[in-house]
Amino acid sequence: MREAFQAHLKEVDDLLVTMAEEARAAMRAATDAVLAPDKEEAEGVVRGDDRIDDGFRRVEEQVYSLLAQQAPVASDLRRLLTARHIASELERMGDLAEHIAKAALRRYPERAVADELAPVIRDMGRIADALAAKMAEVLGSNDADRAAGMEQDDDAMDELHRQLFALMLGTAWRHGVESAIDGALLGRFYERYADHAVNVGRQVVYLVTGATPAI
Amino acid sequence: MREAFQAHLKEVDDLLVTMAEEARAAMRAATDAVLAPDKEEAEGVVRGDDRIDDGFRRVEEQVYSLLAQQAPVASDLRRLLTARHIASELERMGDLAEHIAKAALRRYPERAVADELAPVIRDMGRIADALAAKMAEVLGSNDADRAAGMEQDDDAMDELHRQLFALMLGTAWRHGVESAIDGALLGRFYERYADHAVNVGRQVVYLVTGATPAI
Numbered sequence: 001m002r003e004a005f006q007a008h009l010k011e012v013d014d015l016l017v018t019m020a021e022e023a024r025a026a027m028r029a030a031t032d033a034v035l036a037p038d039k040e041e042a043e044g045v046v047r048g049d050d051r052i053d054d055g056f057r058r059v060e061e062q063v064y065s066l067l068a069q070q071a072p073v074a075s076d077l078r079r080l081l082t083a084r085h086i087a088s089e090l091e092r093m094g095d096l097a098e099h100i101a102k103a104a105l106r107r108y109p110e111r112a113v114a115d116e117l118a119p120v121i122r123d124m125g126r127i128a129d130a131l132a133a134k135m136a137e138v139l140g141s142n143d144a145d146r147a148a149g150m151e152q153d154d155d156a157m158d159e160l161h162r163q164l165f166a167l168m169l170g171t172a173w174r175h176g177v178e179s180a181i182d183g184a185l186l187g188r189f190y191e192r193y194a195d196h197a198v199n200v201g202r203q204v205v206y207l208v209t210g211a212t213p214a215i
Numbered sequence: 216m217r218e219a220f221q222a223h224l225k226e227v228d229d230l231l232v233t234m235a236e237e238a239r240a241a242m243r244a245a246t247d248a249v250l251a252p253d254k255e256e257a258e259g260v261v262r263g264d265d266r267i268d269d270g271f272r273r274v275e276e277q278v279y280s281l282l283a284q285q286a287p288v289a290s291d292l293r294r295l296l297t298a299r300h301i302a303s304e305l306e307r308m309g310d311l312a313e314h315i316a317k318a319a320l321r322r323y324p325e326r327a328v329a330d331e332l333a334p335v336i337r338d339m340g341r342i343a344d345a346l347a348a349k350m351a352e353v354l355g356s357n358d359a360d361r362a363a364g365m366e367q368d369d370d371a372m373d374e375l376h377r378q379l380f381a382l383m384l385g386t387a388w389r390h391g392v393e394s395a396i397d398g399a400l401l402g403r404f405y406e407r408y409a410d411h412a413v414n415v416g417r418q419v420v421y422l423v424t425g426a427t428p429a430i
Contacts, residue, residue: 064296071286081279081299088303169393178384180392181399188400 005070012062012083017139019055019090020200024132026052026097027193031125034104034186035118037111045101052094059087082207086139089196089203093132096193103186112182114175120164121183124190127157131197138201144208147201157194161187220285227277227298232354234270234305235415239347241267241312242408246340249319249401250333252326260316267309274302297422301354304411304418308347311408318401327397329390335379336398339405342372346412353416359423365416372409376402 026045033042063084066072072080103112113121131153138147164187167173168180205211241260248257278299281287287295318327328336346368353362379402382388383395420426 064292067282067296068288068292071288073283073286077279077283081282084296085303088300165396168396173392177388177392177395180396181380181383184396184399185403188403 005066005072005076008062008066009076009079012059012066012080013139015055015059015062016083016086016090017136019052019059019087019094020132020136020139022048022052022055023090023093023097024129024136026094027100027125027128027132030097030100030104031121031128034100034112035122035125037104037108039105039108042101042104042108046098046105049094049098052091056087056091059083078207082203086200086203089200093193093196096189096196099189100186103182103189107182112179112186114179114183116167116173116175117164117179117183117186120160120167121186121190124157124160124164124187127153127160128190128193128197131157131194135197135200138204142204142208144205147204147208150198150201154194154198157191161191220281220287220291223277223281224291224294227274227281227295228354230270230274230277231298231301231305232351234267234274234302234309235347235351235354237263237267237270238305238308238312239344239351241309242315242340242343242347245312245315245319246336246343249315249327250337250340252319252323254320254323257316257319257323261313261320264309264313267306271302271306274298293422297418301415301418304415308408308411311404311411314404315401318397318404322397327394327401329394329398331382331388331390332379332394332398332401335375335382336401336405339372339375339379339402342368342375343405343408343412346372346409350412350415353419357419357423359420362416362419362423365413369409369413372406376406 026048029041030045032038033045063080066080131150134146134150164183168183241263244256245260247253248260278295281295346365349361349365379398383398
């Protein structure tokens with residue numbers, strides 16, 4: 001029974017890694033789609049979000065049934081509750097990639113990203129991708145040091161977010177209100193995506209060290 | 216032991232109702248603060264968010280310790296997992312009220328809400344308050360019908376969100392880029408707050424009927 005339980009826990013962990021990879025791929029595609037702009041790629045992100053939602057439901061069901069059947073305590077209990085929490089962060093990351101894809105579709109065939117903002121959005125996409133890559137990796141490895149290091153990438157994202165606003169609020173801005181609104185919302189989606197990735201990292205730190213994560 | 220367990224579950228439920236009332240009060244104050252604008256009221260919202268975060272941690276600890284000590288199954292297990300989920304929604308609602316208060320502070324002594332947007336933001340605040348009131352009530356009563364009815368208030372919020380954007384993107388807009396960015400972000404915060412309240416309602420429906428909530 002103990003072995004079967006560990007096998008089930010492993011299944012949950014594998015589901016989380018798969019979800020993390022899907023949330024990463026979704027954001028890569030969303031960034032490409034909004035910068036190109038590319039309608040088909042954006043539609044693919046919107047469709048693909050169902051898969052991430054489905055992963056969330058599978059984790060939730062597994063966690064529920066393992067809690068009910070096995071009544072785990074201590075570290076096993078912690079692993080299950082943390083897995084459910086992580087799955088909900090990953091589900092939100094998928095939603096945020098979908099929001100970016102929808103922003104691309106809303107403005108298509110125009111581009112939702114004004115020319116001056118494109119380099120910053122591209123960099124935000126890169127940081128988001130680096131964070132998601134680390135996140136997927138630490139979910140597989142449970143490397144708490146590497147998970148803790150994700151906070152620095154998040155600082156870089158916050159700095160890009162400030163740059164984005166500085167461009168839109170500067171006197172040189174010539175793209176009007178609609179582009180500024182698009183820019184502000186896109187910036188917020190990237191920033192939130194990064195926050196969720198960092199939250200996943202904190203959950204891994206908590207799982208390994210027992211240190212309570214900040215909310 | 217069964218009685219003690221029920222008493223602990225009741226404590227968790229009471230914590231959730233308290234959190235819901237705090238998240239409601241935070242949004243009322245944030246709306247007042249951003250419309251006035253009122254610096255002290257905004258600062259009060261920012262300070263008060265610690266209390267909501269603290270409520271979240273207390274629910275999390277209670278749920279964890281009840282799972283570990285009592286190994287509940289079936290409906291008791293469902294109640295605990297749902298409580299944890301609800302607490303995290305309420306914690307996010309507190310954050311969103313805090314974001315609105317911070318927007319008020321960032322522009323103070325100017326007002327973050329342009330004159331034309333004030334009636335819509337006021338209505339968004341009203342709908343947010345109505346949703347939060349129903350949410351707190353159904354958390355106490357477990358009234359699934361009333362919880363399901365929250366979706367309609369959310370439709371009203373979405374409609375206000377569209378109105379807000381129509382005003383900012385209309386040809387009559389004279390407030391420039393910064394006010395439009397503020398308006399877009401404020402609109403998003405109200406809309407997300409309402410989404411989280413509806414999610415809490417769905418969790419109550421799930422708890423009472425067993426019907427799986429949509430993500």
